[in-house]
Amino acid sequence: MKIIMTAPRGFCAGVDRAIAIVDEAIRLLPPPIYVNHEIVHNSHVIKSFRDKGVIFVEDLATVPDGASLIFNAHGVPPALVEEAKRRGMKTIDATCPLVTKVHFEAIRYAKAGYDIILVGHAGHPEVIGVLGEAPDRIHLVEDAAAAAKMEFPASARLAYITQTTLSVDDCRIVIDALKQRFPNIEEPKKSDICYATTNRQEAIKIVAGEVQVFLIVGSRNSSNSNRLREVSEAVGCPAFLVNSADEVDASWFRPEHTVGISAGASTPEHVVQSVVGRLRQLFPIDSFEERVTRIEDEQFSLPRFN
Numbered sequence: 001m002k003i004i005m006t007a008p009r010g011f012c013a014g015v016d017r018a019i020a021i022v023d024e025a026i027r028l029l030p031p032p033i034y035v036n037h038e039i040v041h042n043s044h045v046i047k048s049f050r051d052k053g054v055i056f057v058e059d060l061a062t063v064p065d066g067a068s069l070i071f072n073a074h075g076v077p078p079a080l081v082e083e084a085k086r087r088g089m090k091t092i093d094a095t096c097p098l099v100t101k102v103h104f105e106a107i108r109y110a111k112a113g114y115d116i117i118l119v120g121h122a123g124h125p126e127v128i129g130v131l132g133e134a135p136d137r138i139h140l141v142e143d144a145a146a147a148a149k150m151e152f153p154a155s156a157r158l159a160y161i162t163q164t165t166l167s168v169d170d171c172r173i174v175i176d177a178l179k180q181r182f183p184n185i186e187e188p189k190k191s192d193i194c195y196a197t198t199n200r201q202e203a204i205k206i207v208a209g210e211v212q213v214f215l216i217v218g219s220r221n222s223s224n225s226n227r228l229r230e231v232s233e234a235v236g237c238p239a240f241l242v243n244s245a246d247e248v249d250a251s252w253f254r255p256e257h258t259v260g261i262s263a264g265a266s267t268p269e270h271v272v273q274s275v276v277g278r279l280r281q282l283f284p285i286d287s288f289e290e291r292v293t294r295i296e297d298e299q300f301s302l303p304r305f306n
């Protein structure tokens with residue numbers, strides 16, 4: 001068997017920052033530290049913080065007044081921020097700056113009187129957060145068929161924004177449908193799909209023609225990990241999403257296969273390496289290559305803690 005590891009893979013600057021924020025909070029603030037929803041969508045990251053006493057909550061009602069609360073990397077609706085402040089919580093915002101950019105676009109368009117079409121997946125925390133910025137003005141659309149049926153008054157001024165972790169190609173199809181239906185629709189100056197999502201999908205597309213199977217390491221609820229699996233399948237390469245080494249199934253491979261390995265933006269590298277270790281246990285590995293398709297040097301600074 002041959003292995004090609006794609007790079008970039010795994011942690012992005014937004015996930016690095018969110019994890020560093022929780023680490024700093026553990027170091028500097030009195031316990032317990034609460035985090036609204038999972039800080040990032042990876043079960044290994046969540047477990048390691050739970051083991052350090054961090055409490056993840058889905059409902060702010062379960063957080064005591066005055067507690068220390070971190071907002072997760074996917075962002076939160078402003079109503080939640082206001083409630084936490086009203087109840088005297090010390091809040092720290094781990095929202096990725098690239099998600100915050102989408103919030104700002106929504107606010108700017110809403111203030112200017114636009115109706116805003118948000119391309120994204122219903123129920124994802126990022127989408128819930130952005131919708132909360134202007135619930136009356138933002139309209140969620142998930143696919144091209146729905147985009148083609150949208151109705152607005154002739155006088156409406158329209159703009160679109162998107163979730164940061166979509167499939168670049170699928171999103172383009174929805175945007176094309178929107179532009180066909182609403183030729184004057186305004187668009188963000190730069191794509192809302194983030195650099196990390198774009199680069200990891202690009203790497204899969206470059207390598208997919210050389211491998212028989214792709215393994216994507218990431219948790220089931222990780223949007224960008226799921227998109228990586230779909231991108232591989234869309235270009236004809238079977239792909240499997242595994243959260244950990246014990247999920248690797250020998251029946252997916254043959255000894256003569258070349259296997260591609262990538263990981264979603266919230267997956268720690270040690271989990272990726274344990275998956276490689278599992279493949280080494282199952283098959284003799286003849287060659288191992290790291291294929292760097294793009295260099296990433298993005299870094300985001302941490303917020304102040306006082």
Ligand code: SF4
Nearest residue numbers: 012014096164194265
């Ligand atoms: S995947 Fe993109 S938007 Fe999400 S945390 Fe990483 S850099 Fe930010």
